[in-house]
Amino acid sequence: xxxxxxxxxxxxxxxxxxxxxxxxxxxxxxxxxxxxxxxxxxxxxxxxxxxxxxxxxxxxxxxxxxxxxxxxxxxxxxxxxxxxxxxxxxxxxxxxxxxxxxxxxxxxxxxxxxxxxxxxxxxxxxxxxxxxxxxxxxxxxxxxxxxxxxxxxxxxxxxxxxxxxxxxxxxxxxxxxxxxxxxxxxxxxxxxxxxxxxxxxxxxxxxxxxxxxxxxxxxxxxxxxxxxxxxxxxx
Amino acid sequence: xxxxxxxxxxxxxxxxxxxxxxxxxxxxxxxxxxxxxxxxxxxxxxxxxxxxxxxxxxxxxxxxxxxxxxxxxxxxxxxxxxxxxxxxxxxxxxxxxxxxxxxxxxxxxxxx
Numbered sequence: 083x084x085x086x087x088x089x090x091x092x093x094x095x096x097x098x099x100x101x102x103x104x105x106x107x108x109x110x111x112x113x114x115x116x117x118x119x120x121x122x123x124x125x126x127x128x129x130x131x132x133x134x135x136x137x138x139x140x141x142x143x144x145x146x147x148x149x150x151x152x153x154x155x156x157x158x159x160x161x162x163x164x165x166x167x168x169x170x171x172x173x174x175x176x177x178x179x180x181x182x183x184x185x186x187x188x189x190x191x192x193x194x195x196x197x198x199x200x201x202x203x204x205x206x207x208x209x210x211x212x213x214x215x216x217x218x219x220x221x222x223x224x225x226x227x228x229x230x231x232x233x234x235x236x237x238x239x240x241x242x243x244x245x246x247x248x249x250x251x252x253x254x255x256x257x258x259x260x261x262x263x264x265x266x267x268x269x270x271x272x273x274x275x276x277x278x279x280x281x282x283x284x285x286x287x288x289x290x291x292x293x294x295x296x297x298x299x300x301x302x303x304x305x306x307x308x309x310x311x312x313x314x315x316x317x
Numbered sequence: 318x319x320x321x322x323x324x325x326x327x328x329x330x331x332x333x334x335x336x337x338x339x340x341x342x343x344x345x346x347x348x349x350x351x352x353x354x355x356x357x358x359x360x361x362x363x364x365x366x367x368x369x370x371x372x373x374x375x376x377x378x379x380x381x382x383x384x385x386x387x388x389x390x391x392x393x394x395x396x397x398x399x400x401x402x403x404x405x406x407x408x409x410x411x412x413x414x415x416x417x418x419x420x421x422x423x424x425x426x427x428x429x
Contacts, residue, residue: 135369197369197393220351228371229350 084176085114087272092123095276099287101126101266103140106160106190108153109175115146117178124287129153130215131205132191133198138215138222140241141205144289152208159194198224202235211293216243216268217258218251225255239264239296244278248306262296265306281305318428320382320406323362326424327410327417329385332397335406341382343425346418350375357381364417368392373399373407383407385421387414 085102092100102114102125111127118125127149128142143149164187165173175184194201205212214224214231217240224231224240231237239262242251248263269275283303284291295302321337323329331337342360347353348367357363359380365372368390376384383406386392391409400407410417 135367199370226351227349228369229354229375230371232371234370 083270083272084180085110086117086176086178086180088269088275089114089117089121089123089125091272091275093121097123097276097279099124099126099282100275101128101140101142103128103130103142104190105130106132106156106192106194107173107186108149109184109186111146111149113175113177126289126292128210129156131156131196131201132193132222133201134193134195135198135227136193136222137198137224137227139198139201139205139224140213140215141201141210142213142289142292143208143210148208148210152204152210155204156194156196157188159196160188160190161192161195163189163192165189198228199232199235202237211238211289211296213237213264214240216241218242218246218254230257231261237261238293241266243268244308262298262304263306264296264304277308279307281307318425320362323421323424324408327385327420329408329410331406331408332392333400333405333407335383335400335404337406339382341425344418344421345381346414354379362421364414364421366390366414368396370396370399372396373403373405376400376405377403381405385410385417387412387417 102111104110108129115125126142127146131139131141133139173186173190174182177183202212217223217225220226241264242248244265244267252258264280265278267274267277282292282295284295295304318341320339320341323341341362344364345357345361346364348365350371353375357379361381362383363376363381364385366387368386372384385408387410389411397407
C-alpha cells in the first residue's frame, strides 16, 4: 500500500480528503501529501498512537511540519526494540515514484511509554485533534481497554469502526451520544479505502473546517456514508 | 480472609487506605477494564498491571475489595489520591503478576 496507490484509489472513488495515520509513525505522509496536492486529494497529516494502556488514539494536525515534529517527540517514547522483518514485515517509507526510501528500524507496533492522558495532552499542545479510534472494538479501543471513555479527556469526537453501525454503537454505549461520531475505513489494503466515509459539510477541505464540522458550527455537520452497505458486506 | 491478612501475607505495600478489615471473597485478574466490568464479582480483590485512572472507578463500580498492582508498578499521584478519596485500597506487590496470583491463590485456598 504505497502513498501513490492510496491517493489514486481515493481519487478513483471520488474521495476528496483522506488522512494517512500510520501506527506510531508519520514518514509516509510526506509523500502522500505531495501526491495528493498533485492529484487534487487533500491529505491530512496524522498518526495512530498506541498508548501504554494499548488504546489506539488518532492524532490529526493542520500542517505536515507540525505532525513531523510531533512524531519526533513521540518517537523518544517508543521502546528501543528492533523490528524483526521475518515476523512483522519491513516497515518501509515509500516516495512518490514508489521507491523505498527508508526503513524504520524500531518496532512500530509497540505501545508508547505514554499514557492515554499524556498522549491527548501532547496532541493538543501541538494544536492537533485527538480522536479515540474504533471505540467499538474489543481490542485497542478505549472502551475495551479502559472500560469507559474518561470524561476528563473531553474528546469532541470518537471514531466507530466500519464493523458497527452508529445505531448499533449508540444502543450498546448510550454515552457515545455526547460525542460527534465519525467512522473511517481504517484501510490496511487499497480495496478497503472508502469502505466507510465520513462526509464533512464544510466550506473548504481544511483541518480547521474539519474541527468546525465536528463542533457543528453554523451549517456545518458530519454524516456517515457507506460506499458498501453494512449488511451486504457480511455476505 | 480479611484484606489486612492478605496485605501481611503477601507483603503488599499500601498506597491508598480503605477498608482493610473487609472480607476478600476471591480474586480477579485482568488488565482489560471492560473485562473486569463484565467478569469481576463484588468482594473480589483485583490484580492487574493496569494503572490508568479508570481503575479506581471500575473497582468502585464493581464493589471490589481493592486493587493490587503487580511488578512494582506505581500509578500517578492523581490515581492514588482518587483511590484515597473513594476509599479503594490501592496496593503494590513487587512480584510479577503471575507470581502474585499464585501466592494469593495459595493463601485463599488454605483458608478453604
